[in-house]
Amino acid sequence: MNIVVCVKHVPDAQSDRGFNEDNTTDREGVDGLLSELDEYAVEQALQIVEAGEGEVTVLTIGPAAAAEAVKKSLQMGADKGVHICDDAIAGSDALATSLVLAEAIKKIGTPDIVLTGMASTDGTMGVVPAMLAERLGLPQVTYASELSVDGGVATMRRDGDTASETIQASLPALISVTDQINEPRYPSFKGIMAAKKKPVEEWTLADLGVDAGQVGLANAATAVVATTKRPPREQGTIVTDEGDGGTKLAEFLTTNKFV
Amino acid sequence: MAEVLVLIDHANGEVKKPAAEMLTIARRLGEPSAVFIGPGAETAKDLLARYGADKIYAVSDPAALEHLVAPQAEVLAQLVAEKQPAAVLIPSNAAGKEIGARLAVKTESGLLTDVVDVQAGPVTTQSVFAGSYSVEAKVSKGTPIICVKPNSAAPEQANGAGSFEELSVSFSDSAKASKITASEPKKASGRPELTEAAIVVSGGRGTGGDFSPVEAFADSLGAAVGASRAAVDAGWYPHSSQVGQTGKQVSPQLYVAAGISGAIQHRAGMQTSKTIVAINKDEEAPIFELVDFGVVGDLFTVLPQATETVKGK
Ligand SMILES: Cc1cc2nc3c(=O)[nH]c(=O)nc-3n(C[C@H](O)[C@H](O)[C@H](O)COP(=O)(O)OP(=O)(O)OC[C@H]3O[C@@H](n4cnc5c(N)ncnc54)[C@H](O)[C@@H]3O)c2cc1C
Ligand SMILES: Cc1cc2nc3c(=O)[nH]c(=O)nc-3n(C[C@H](O)[C@H](O)[C@H](O)COP(=O)(O)OP(=O)(O)OC[C@H]3O[C@@H](n4cnc5c(N)ncnc54)[C@H](O)[C@@H]3O)c2cc1C
Numbered sequence: 001m002n003i004v005v006c007v008k009h010v011p012d013a014q015s016d017r018g019f020n021e022d023n024t025t026d027r028e029g030v031d032g033l034l035s036e037l038d039e040y041a042v043e044q045a046l047q048i049v050e051a052g053e054g055e056v057t058v059l060t061i062g063p064a065a066a067a068e069a070v071k072k073s074l075q076m077g078a079d080k081g082v083h084i085c086d087d088a089i090a091g092s093d094a095l096a097t098s099l100v101l102a103e104a105i106k107k108i109g110t111p112d113i114v115l116t117g118m119a120s121t122d123g124t125m126g127v128v129p130a131m132l133a134e135r136l137g138l139p140q141v142t143y144a145s146e147l148s149v150d151g152g153v154a155t156m157r158r159d160g161d162t163a164s165e166t167i168q169a170s171l172p173a174l175i176s177v178t179d180q181i182n183e184p185r186y187p188s189f190k191g192i193m194a195a196k197k198k199p200v201e202e203w204t205l206a207d208l209g210v211d212a213g214q215v216g217l218a219n220a221a222t223a224v225v226a227t228t229k230r231p232p233r234e235q236g237t238i239v240t241d242e243g244d245g246g247t248k249l250a251e252f253l254t255t256n257k258f259v
Numbered sequence: 260m261a262e263v264l265v266l267i268d269h270a271n272g273e274v275k276k277p278a279a280e281m282l283t284i285a286r287r288l289g290e291p292s293a294v295f296i297g298p299g300a301e302t303a304k305d306l307l308a309r310y311g312a313d314k315i316y317a318v319s320d321p322a323a324l325e326h327l328v329a330p331q332a333e334v335l336a337q338l339v340a341e342k343q344p345a346a347v348l349i350p351s352n353a354a355g356k357e358i359g360a361r362l363a364v365k366t367e368s369g370l371l372t373d374v375v376d377v378q379a380g381p382v383t384t385q386s387v388f389a390g391s392y393s394v395e396a397k398v399s400k401g402t403p404i405i406c407v408k409p410n411s412a413a414p415e416q417a418n419g420a421g422s423f424e425e426l427s428v429s430f431s432d433s434a435k436a437s438k439i440t441a442s443e444p445k446k447a448s449g450r451p452e453l454t455e456a457a458i459v460v461s462g463g464r465g466t467g468g469d470f471s472p473v474e475a476f477a478d479s480l481g482a483a484v485g486a487s488r489a490a491v492d493a494g495w496y497p498h499s500s501q502v503g504q505t506g507k508q509v510s511p512q513l514y515v516a517a518g519i520s521g522a523i524q525h526r527a528g529m530q531t532s533k534t535i536v537a538i539n540k541d542e543e544a545p546i547f548e549l550v551d552f553g554v555v556g557d558l559f560t561v562l563p564q565a566t567e568t569v570k571g572k
Contacts, residue, residue, distance in 0.1 A: 013388075013389065013504075013523050013524070013527075014523060017388045017391070018388075018392070019392070023394075037505065093369065093370075094360070094363070094370060095363055095364065095367075095368075095369065095370065098360075098364065118505065119505075121504065122388075124373070124387075124504070124527075125356065125370075125372045125373070126353060126356050126357070126372075127356050127357065127359065127360035127363075127370060127372060128360075129357075129360075130328065130356075130357035130358075130360035130361050131360045131361070131363070131364050133329075133361075134329075134332070134360070134361040134364040134365065135364055137433050138436075139433075139436035139437040140327055140328070140329060140357070140436075140437055141327075141437050142327070142353075142357060143353060145498075155440075159497075159498050159499065160445075160499070161445075161452075161499045162270060162444060162445055162447075163442045163443055163444045163445055164442070164443045164445065165439050165441065165442045165443075166439070166440050166441040166442070167327065167437055167438065167439050167440065168437065168438055168440050169436055169437035169438070170436070173436075173437070178505065179505045180498060220369070220399065220400075221363070221367070221368060221369030221370070221398060221399060221400035221401060222369035222370065222371055222396055222397070222398050222399065222400075223369075223396060223397055223398075223399045224394055224395070224396045225382065225395045225396060225397055226394070226395040227392055227393070227394050227395075228392065228393045228394075228395075229391065229392055230386075230390065230391055230392060230393055232548075233530075233535070233548070233549045233550075235547065235548060235549075235550065236550055236551035236552050236553070237551075237552050237553070238542070238547055238550070238552075238553040238554075238555060239552075239553070239554055239555070240542070240554075240555040240556065241554055241555060241556025241557070241560065241561055244564075245538075245554040245555075245556040245560070245561040245564070245565075246554075246560065246561045246562065246563065246564025246565035246566075246567070246568060247564055247565070247568050248554065249536065249538070249552065249554055249561060249564075249565040250564075250565045250568035250569050250572075251568075252536070252552045253480070253513075253536075253565075253569065254569075254572060256513075256534060258458065258480065258512070258513050258534075259480070259569050259572050
């Protein structure tokens with residue numbers, strides 16, 4: 001069973017995230033890390049391979065610092081990494097990102113499973129998995145909260161708003177997982193040491209045969225026109241409950257016409 | 260004027276509130292055409308026309324809904340090719356965003372998701388980085404595909420012609436490659452839906468697993484009930500009620516957080532609410548930085564007292 005896991009390096013949500021002058025995301029002025037939601041995808045890949053056999057390759061697109069996301073995944077236990085790094089990619093939208101990922105997956109050799117997180121923690125669109133399924137012509141099995149892979153068939157449970165659904169597809173398939181599916185492991189000391197010897201390939205657009213005119217800020221199919229920092233919310237009234245906190249709360253709601 | 264396709268959000272034929280909002284928005288961009296996929300289009304017809312739908316394209320083939328999102332993207336791709344619309348508006352929920360994703364690849368068009376406002380252009384507004392920035396964007400290639408969040412416009416009635424056309428679409432084999440093999444309906448709470456509600460009352464770890472004061476207060480206000488991830492992970496409340504980055508993003512008129520500390524991932528789901536109220540024992544809790552009104556106190560005494568007072572009004 002060969003698995004490719006797509007992992008994204010993102011600005012830390014705890015830091016002061018913002019934009020550059022060209023309205024692209026500031027990826028340099030803030031600390032970055034492996035998108036936490038992709039840890040669930042890495043963990044799931046490791047569990048599948050550990051239950052049988054196979055190999056886990058992690059794939060990322062991003063600037064030099066994105067190598068950290070690959071490293072963390074290798075420390076968790078993935079076997080090898082591929083890092084697509086090319087200045088021409090900077091400022092790409094989801095359409096271009098999925099194009100480059102799809103070409104990289106083809107070059108790796110379409111695996112039995114392509115695994116992704118449910119959404120990144122910066123763009124938070126939750127669209128790259130469906131775009132990859134469309135581009136690669138793979139069955140789409142997204143938002144898995146439980147997953148089993150048996151006899152070439154993936155079966156998953158999706159926890160929807162009105163129903164809990166069971167979804168099946170034959171492999172090869174594209175699968176995205178939620179943060180309900182498992183508890184990602186921390187890299188062990190042994191894992192951290194072993195990761196140093198694991199192979200990581202660095203590819204550019206030329207290696208993938210992708211024309212630079214199809215990616216990057218200038219060629220994106222969407223354009224950010226303006227970004228505005230919201231003024232922080234002003235703190236309102238805080239009262240300490242002295243036996244009348246509930247009454248005061250009700251009064252606030254009445255004054256503001258919620259009652 | 261060009262058509263604007265609006266994918267209608269419905270549950271088993273019952274049209275959901277965002278559909279009327281999106282038809283209202285579509286009128287700013289062109290002539291609204293409702294796209295209704297699934298059973299019940301005939302019944303929904305009048306309502307869609309009342310909110311301005313000039314045309315209604317219906318697909319009743321049950322296969323459209325049995326294979327996750329791929330067949331629905333094929334329906335829209337066919338319509339985009341035939342009608343050359345000015346834009347396609349799709350509900351910005353998990354499935355809608357995936358339909359938009361596949362449609363964007365098929366039509367080589369730009370995709371904007373989690374949009375909270377659309378003006379002529381179309382120029383969209385998104386709220387990003389846990390609500391700390393507001394972003395205006397547009398699509399520069401292909402047909403603008405815009406996923407619109409609930410509560411993005413006040414629905415306005417308009418008399419649309421509502422001419423009805425049943426489409427026949429044959430789905431590709433690859434669109435049918437994943438199949439929903441079983442579906443276990445969840446028990447309805449009888450409360451408003453979380454993302455559409457005008458008021459949301461949420462409980463966190465501070466409830467210690469007892470949501471009854473949260474639910475009673477919600478019911479006194481006619482509100483939906485939400486939960487923090489800590490409460491969901493503990494098994495106290497269903498995941499479908501989780502508010503935050505990996506749950507629902509809500510933007511109601513009033514959000515009440517009880518026994519919730521206000522972690523960044525929770526804020527990502529509620530920070531754009533109009534009015535925010537918190538009840539927390541700890542006066543240092545970060546949630547208080549956001550509030551219009553806060554009570555430092557025990558939710559088990561504050562909420563029941565507030566519930567009684569509200570009920571007495
Ligand atoms: C605040 C903000 C708003 C944005 N809005 C838009 C918009 O409206 N339209 C638009 O087209 N673009 C938008 N972008 C750009 C978009 O985020 C990037 O193009 C991104 O690469 C794809 O979207 P996502 O991060 O939301 O990924 P998602 O679709 O949320 O990612 C899901 C999964 O795809 C995989 N994945 C995503 N990116 C990578 C990567 N670089 N390397 C490896 N795996 C990856 C991961 O497994 C991830 O868990 C926005 C970016 C930001 C920061
Ligand atoms: C990748 C990722 C995604 C995440 N996504 C989400 C998400 O979607 N939604 C989400 O909510 N979280 C999310 N989290 C988790 C988040 O970081 C916090 O852990 C979580 O929000 C904490 O929940 P809480 O506020 O209920 O619990 P706590 O942080 O433990 O806070 C409980 C609060 O209750 C107060 N309290 C205790 N007893 C009482 C009482 N009797 N009366 C009044 N107050 C009381 C305490 O003072 C405290 O402030 C995510 C985390 C990660 C890493």
